Amino acid sequence: MMIQTPYLIRLELAHDADAIEALHELSFGPGRFARTAFRLREGVPHDPDLSFVALFGDRFGGAVRLTPIRIGDDPALLLGPLAVHPDFAGRGAGKALVGVALDAARAAGHKLVLLVGDHPYYGPLGFARVPVGQITMPGPVDPNRLLLAELAPGAAGGARGLCGKP
Ligand SMILES: CC(C)(COP(=O)(O)OP(=O)(O)OC[C@H]1O[C@@H](n2cnc3c(N)ncnc32)[C@H](O)[C@@H]1OP(=O)(O)O)[C@@H](O)C(=O)NCCC(=O)NCCS
Numbered sequence: 001m002m003i004q005t006p007y008l009i010r011l012e013l014a015h016d017a018d019a020i021e022a023l024h025e026l027s028f029g030p031g032r033f034a035r036t037a038f039r040l041r042e043g044v045p046h047d048p049d050l051s052f053v054a055l056f057g058d059r060f061g062g063a064v065r066l067t068p069i070r071i072g073d074d075p076a077l078l079l080g081p082l083a084v085h086p087d088f089a090g091r092g093a094g095k096a097l098v099g100v101a102l103d104a105a106r107a108a109g110h111k112l113v114l115l116v117g118d119h120p121y122y123g124p125l126g127f128a129r130v131p132v133g134q135i136t137m138p139g140p141v142d143p144n145r146l147l148l149a150e151l152a153p154g155a156a157g158g159a160r161g162l163c164g165k166p
Contacts, residue, residue, distance in 0.1 A: 005164055007061060007093050009100050012051040017126065019060040027083035036139030037080055037116045037127070041067045044165050050077065051103050054093040056086065061088040064097040066105055070113070072161025076112035077105055098125050102149060111155040114163065116145050125149070136162045 012020070024032060025029070032038055046065040054062035062084035066077040079101065084094045105113060115122065116137075119129055127147035135146060150156035 005093075005096070006091055007054045007056045007088070007096070009052050009093075009096060012046075012048065012053050012063060012065070014019060015064075016060070016063070020063045023060070023063060023083050023085060024081055025127060026085070028078070032081070033148065035152075036118070036137050036141050037078060039100050039139055040069055040078060040137070040165065041080075042161060044068060047129040049108065050101055052097050052100050052104075054088070056088050056093075056096055057066065057139065058083075061085050062097055066101050068166040070164045070166055071112060071155075071159045074112065074159055076114055076159065076163075076164060077110055077161075079113050079115040080117070082117070094121075098122070102126065102151065110160055111127045111150065111152045113149045113151065115147050117142050117147060117155050118145065122147050129160075134160050137147050138163060 044067055046067045050066035052064055064082045066079055069078045082094060084098060102113060111162050115127065126149040129144060130146045131149050132143045148156050148159060
C-alpha cells in the first residue's frame with residue numbers, strides 16, 4: 001500500500017540547521033530561549049537518529065527533535081520543538097513528524113517521551129497528562145501541559161521525580 005502525502009519526511013541533516021533555527025524563531029520567537037524545555041535541552045545535542053524534517057517539494061516545511069533527558073533516574077526523551085511553517089499548516093505534517101519520531105524512538109528501545117504542549121493536539125498521538133507532582137521540571141511549566149507517552153506498556157507508571165540532563 002502507498003499513502004500519498006504532500007510532504008516527504010526524512011531524518012534531519014546537518015545542513016538543515018539554519019532552516020530549523022529560522023522556523024523556531026518564526027514559530028516561538030525569542031521567548032523560546034527562556035522556556036523550561038529549552039533550558040533542559042541546552043548543551044545537550046538532540047538525537048540525530050530521532051529528529052526529522054518535513055519537505056514540501058523543494059521547500060522546508062517542518063521539524064521535530066528528540067533529545068535525551070532523565071526523569072528521576074530513568075532515561076527518557078524530550079520531544080520538541082515541533083514546528084510546521086504556517087504556509088503548510090493543517091496538512092498533517094505535524095502529527096506525522098511526531099508519529100515518525102515516536103516510531104523511531106520505540107524501535108531504538110526508548111521507553112518514555114516527555115513534552116510540554118497542548119493535550120488536545122498530542123493526546124491522540126499517545127501522550128497523556130502527567131498526574132500533578134509525579135514528574136517535576138527544573139523550571140516553571142503549566143502542569144496541564146506536561147505530557148508523557150510510554151513506548152513500552154507500563155513504562156509511564158514508574159516515571160517519577162525531577163527531570164534533568166542525561
Ligand atoms: C502546532 C503545529 C506543529 C501543528 O502543525 P500542523 O502540521 O499544522 O498540524 P497537523 O496538520 O498535523 O494537525 C492539524 C490539526 O491540529 C489542530 N491543532 C493545531 N494546533 C493545535 C493546538 N495547539 N491544540 C489543539 N489542536 C491543534 C488543528 O486545528 C488541526 O485540526 P483539524 O485536523 O481538526 O483541522 C504548528 O501549528 C506549529 O508549528 N505551531 C507553532 C509552534 C507550536 O505551537 N508547536 C507546538 C509546540 S508544543
